[in-house]
Amino acid sequence: MRKTIIAGNWKMNKTCSETKEFFTKLLPLVKGLDRNVIVGVPFTSLQTAVDMTKGSIIKIAAENMNPKESGAYTGEVSPLMLTDLGVEYVILGHSERRAYYHETDAFINEKVKSALKHGLKPILCIGEKLEEREKGITKDVVKEQIVEGLKGLSSDEMLNVVIAYEPIWAIGTGKTATPEMAQEVHKFIRNLLESLYSKEVANEVTIQYGGSMKPSNVVDLLAQEDIDGGLIGGASLDPESFIELIKAGK
Ligand code: PEP
Numbered sequence: 163m164r165k166t167i168i169a170g171n172w173k174m175n176k177t178c179s180e181t182k183e184f185f186t187k188l189l190p191l192v193k194g195l196d197r198n199v200i201v202g203v204p205f206t207s208l209q210t211a212v213d214m215t216k217g218s219i220i221k222i223a224a225e226n227m228n229p230k231e232s233g234a235y236t237g238e239v240s241p242l243m244l245t246d247l248g249v250e251y252v253i254l255g256h257s258e259r260r261a262y263y264h265e266t267d268a269f270i271n272e273k274v275k276s277a278l279k280h281g282l283k284p285i286l287c288i289g290e291k292l293e294e295r296e297k298g299i300t301k302d303v304v305k306e307q308i309v310e311g312l313k314g315l316s317s318d319e320m321l322n323v324v325i326a327y328e329p330i331w332a333i334g335t336g337k338t339a340t341p342e343m344a345q346e347v348h349k350f351i352r353n354l355l356e357s358l359y360s361k362e363v364a365n366e367v368t369i370q371y372g373g374s375m376k377p378s379n380v381v382d383l384l385a386q387e388d389i390d391g392g393l394i395g396g397a398s399l400d401p402e403s404f405i406e407l408i409k410a411g412k
Pocket of ligand 1: 171173328332333334335336372373374375393394395396397
């Protein structure tokens with residue numbers, strides 16, 4: 163059975179001291195819970211987050227990564243640097259990176275392959291812009307991002323990938339896709355994975371929803387057959403709202 167995973171994406175938020183404060187509040191709240199939880203934190207908070215969450219249900223993700231192991235890439239962070247810290251997941255292809263840093267599907271695919279080669283599990287983000295939804299080309303956009311982003315991956319590698327479907331118009335806007343709208347795209351993605359890999363692989367892959375997920379809408383979204391958790395920005399910054407989402411993610 164595939165896992166339901168609740169993952170936070172802090173983006174460029176929280177200093178190291180704020181990271182300590184956050185986990186000091188969250189850790190007692192998750193004690194004894196049987197859930198799959200990931201928190202994506204800025205590079206500067208990774209070591210603190212990994213150290214503080216050791217032995218708990220919380221796994222830590224980086225929010226980006228350069229595909230190369232080392233070299234003259236000023237300001238970049240490599241997969242070796244992440245695994246050396248004990249990081250297990252890496253968020254790749256987030257729409258903010260695609261939009262502001264011009265990341266292409268080909269470059270994201272390089273990162274996905276490099277992450278897997280180094281034992282990191284990628285959370286591959288995909289999703290359409292508002293104008294693409296309005297033009298009726300959501301499925302074409304999502305298909306291209308999946309086909310290109312996963313190019314060259316074996317079935318075994320695919321089992322270590324998490325997909326996050328994030329309609330861009332719903333990220334940070336307070337607008338959520340209705341559960342039915344999200345389910346339609348999630349089902350499409352699962353069918354696509356079946357045609358690219360197999361029914362078994364498609365049934366095992368976790369497909370998260372992302373886009374203004376919060377305590378008030380999480381239950382209805384997770385009730386959909388193909389929605390296996392969430393990638394959450396705003397509501398993951400506060401331990402009190404994040405724990406509501408974690409608890410909903412059974
Ligand atoms: C995100 O950062 O991926 C996200 C979905 O943000 P928010 O939950 O704030 O819409």
